[in-house]
Amino acid sequence: MSILTKSRIKSPWLLHYDCGGCNGCDIEVLAALTPIYDIERFGIVNIGNPKHADVLLVTGPVNHRNKRVLRNLYEQMPEPKLVIAVGTCACTGGIFYNCPNTLGGIDKIIPVDVYIPGCAVRPEAIIDAVVIALGKLKEYKG
Amino acid sequence: MSLEKEVVVDKAELIPEVQNLLAQKARYCSSTCLDLGDKFEIIHHFQLEDSVDFTKHIKVRINKEDTLPSISNIYLAATLCENEMQDHFDIKIIGLAIDFKKRFLRAKESPEFMLTKEKKEEVSP
Amino acid sequence: MLPEPIHLKLELEDETVVGVTPIIGYIYRGIEKAGELNPFRNNVFLVERICGICSFTHALCYCEAVEKLMQVEVPPRARFIRLCWSELSRIHSHLLWLGLFADAMGFESLFMQCWRAREIILDISEMTAGHRIIQSTSIIGGIRRDIDKEMAKEVEHKLSDFKELMDNTVSPTVYNDPTIKRRTVGKGMLSKEQANLLGAVGPILRGSGVPLDIRQTGYAAYKETGFEPIVESDGDCYARTIVRLREIYQSRELILKALSLMPEGDISVTVRGNPPEGEMIHRAEQPRGEVVYYIKGNGTRNLDRLRVRTPTFANIPPLLTMLPGCELADVPVITLSIDPCIACTER
Numbered sequence: 001m002s003i004l005t006k007s008r009i010k011s012p013w014l015l016h017y018d019c020g021g022c023n024g025c026d027i028e029v030l031a032a033l034t035p036i037y038d039i040e041r042f043g044i045v046n047i048g049n050p051k052h053a054d055v056l057l058v059t060g061p062v063n064h065r066n067k068r069v070l071r072n073l074y075e076q077m078p079e080p081k082l083v084i085a086v087g088t089c090a091c092t093g094g095i096f097y098n099c100p101n102t103l104g105g106i107d108k109i110i111p112v113d114v115y116i117p118g119c120a121v122r123p124e125a126i127i128d129a130v131v132i133a134l135g136k137l138k139e140y141k142g
Numbered sequence: 143m144s145l146e147k148e149v150v151v152d153k154a155e156l157i158p159e160v161q162n163l164l165a166q167k168a169r170y171c172s173s174t175c176l177d178l179g180d181k182f183e184i185i186h187h188f189q190l191e192d193s194v195d196f197t198k199h200i201k202v203r204i205n206k207e208d209t210l211p212s213i214s215n216i217y218l219a220a221t222l223c224e225n226e227m228q229d230h231f232d233i234k235i236i237g238l239a240i241d242f243k244k245r246f247l248r249a250k251e252s253p254e255f256m257l258t259k260e261k262k263e264e265v266s267p
Numbered sequence: 268m269l270p271e272p273i274h275l276k277l278e279l280e281d282e283t284v285v286g287v288t289p290i291i292g293y294i295y296r297g298i299e300k301a302g303e304l305n306p307f308r309n310n311v312f313l314v315e316r317i318c319g320i321c322s323f324t325h326a327l328c329y330c331e332a333v334e335k336l337m338q339v340e341v342p343p344r345a346r347f348i349r350l351c352w353s354e355l356s357r358i359h360s361h362l363l364w365l366g367l368f369a370d371a372m373g374f375e376s377l378f379m380q381c382w383r384a385r386e387i388i389l390d391i392s393e394m395t396a397g398h399r400i401i402q403s404t405s406i407i408g409g410i411r412r413d414i415d416k417e418m419a420k421e422v423e424h425k426l427s428d429f430k431e432l433m434d435n436t437v438s439p440t441v442y443n444d445p446t447i448k449r450r451t452v453g454k455g456m457l458s459k460e461q462a463n464l465l466g467a468v469g470p471i472l473r474g475s476g477v478p479l480d481i482r483q484t485g486y487a488a489y490k491e492t493g494f495e496p497i498v499e500s501d502g503d504c505y506a507r508t509i510v511r512l513r514e515i516y517q518s519r520e521l522i523l524k525a526l527s528l529m530p531e532g533d534i535s536v537t538v539r540g541n542p543p544e545g546e547m548i549h550r551a552e553q554p555r556g557e558v559v560y561y562i563k564g565n566g567t568r569n570l571d572r573l574r575v576r577t578p579t580f581a582n583i584p585p586l587l588t589m590l591p592g593c594e595l596a597d598v599p600v601i602t603l604s605i606d607p608c609i610a611c612t613e614r
Contacts, residue, residue: 019294022401034378035386063295066272095316120400174572191463222580245292
């Protein structure tokens with residue numbers, strides 16, 4: 001394993017984007033950063049700039065206005081990039097399946113590495129998903 | 143069951159009625175638009191000062207081709223609700239304080255007028 | 268660190284804001300249409316997901332509106348337990364807001380302390396309802412889970428832990444810290460007249476000195492527990508902070524009162540049939556303010572119209588009058604002071 005990959009796994013930086021979820025998963029992503037769960041102790045940092053990020057956390061079913069934004073964020077992230085769909089509605093559309101303005105799942109727009117089902121997901125599940133996603137990074141050669 | 147304290151007014155009486163409420167220091171709550179098939183029904187909900195209950199629901203019925211005078215120049219708060227109505231229904235509102243031109247919530251590709259009821263087709267036996 | 272997208276188009280003169288236009292629609296899903304497509308019983312779970320923070324109050328308001336339309340009498344015990352959950356969601360929402368607000372002015376440690384205290388409330392919610400944030404316990408005709416005596420004792424115990432934590436960390440900081448005061452006192456002024464005219468709701472309205480809280484109408488069990496709105500008269504960001512902080516303590520008292528006054532009995536009644544033809548409007552007080560549900564039934568199992576006016580929707584016009592004249596660096600603080608919930612606004 002190259003030193004670059006090794007350090008990437010030790011300190012992945014997250015970018016969180018809300019694509020139209022109900023806020024439930026979004027606050028659980030934030031809750032994972034705060035004292036009880038505290039993912040910062042694993043070197044995971046939540047940042048707001050796509051060009052700094054390794055992992056993209058997306059919540060919510062995509063709608064017509066933000067699909068362009070999501071695509072844009074994804075394209076700005078440097079390689080290797082990982083995408084995690086947080087929550088049932090980010091995976092498949094979930095309860096919003098018959099809402100007219102949703103597309104149903106972020107995998108219609110960008111490729112997804114890890115899906116977390118649950119409505120709303122628990123912070124433990126988010127941490128777990130990030131760890132699984134990092135396993136994929138090990139195989140990355142670049 | 144219909145709403146308590148509802149007042150049905152004509153299109154022309156709407157603005158004077160709302161101005162009257164403004165003079166009484168009523169608080170604007172919300173607006174609802176309904177599709178009755180051949181007509182639109184718009185309900186403006188108001189609440190008087192020093193009262194916790196709803197005080198007045200003003201109902202206006204207009205034909206589908208007709209225009210609706212906006213109350214947003216009297217109550218600025220109504221502008222968002224009226225813009226939302228324009229997004230959801232094929233309704234023409236004139237005199238909006240801030241007009242988003244049917245792009246308030248909708249994006250370009252979003253379905254148009256999603257809450258408008260489709261005309262019931264008569265099923266031939 | 269606002270977790271939701273809102274787009275404010277600002278016009279600036281040097282560092283001073285002179286004009287603002289909100290551009291929303293990034294979270295627009297079209298729930299009102301889905302509410303017509305789904306059977307009315309399933310809508311409870313849909314409206315809960317309008318907003319994940321105040322989800323229980325959404326479900327409560329929708330259920331009460333349908334119950335009023337169908338003329339169903341809910342057992343008193345269910346009404347008391349509904350009150351408990353809606354107050355729990357108020358506490359956790361206010362703490363969440365206070366944390367984000369502290370973060371907006373760069374007060375990182377207060378953010379962490381607020382969220383630490385919030386976890387106690389989420390534990391109670393998980394213990395009683397089975398889920399941390401989206402309870403899904405309200406159904407048409409009552410509730411799905413009971414709070415038994417043992418559980419009630421545990422809730423009281425946890426709430427006293429919570430009060431201790433709040434008394435030692437969050438409250439003294441908010442009341443005494445000079446940094447918070449310098450960032451919030453006199454910022455984002457909204458007078459009593461403006462608040463009334465612009466249709467502000469919730470803590471913004473009460474922070475401007477208007478004693479209006481929908482809990483005064485006595486829905487759920489607020490009539491039995493009694494309720495007095497909390498009012499501050501200054502009308503600035505600090506007044507709104509204090510209103511919310513005092514409401515946290517008040518909600519805790521309300522839960523304890525409801526648990527002690529709770530009568531024995533059933534927790535739900537079976538509701539048969541469909542909503543009759545007719546319309547009904549019902550309101551409830553969410554953490555962010557008044558929510559208005561308008562439903563129209565047509566005798567079938569689908570509703571004719573489901574309309575939701577959420578609190579943030581009503582608070583955007585006041586925000587538009589607060590922002591002009593402020594400095595650019597204060598925009599995040601003032602925007603957060605209305606506690607924006609974009610998922611609610613756009614549905």
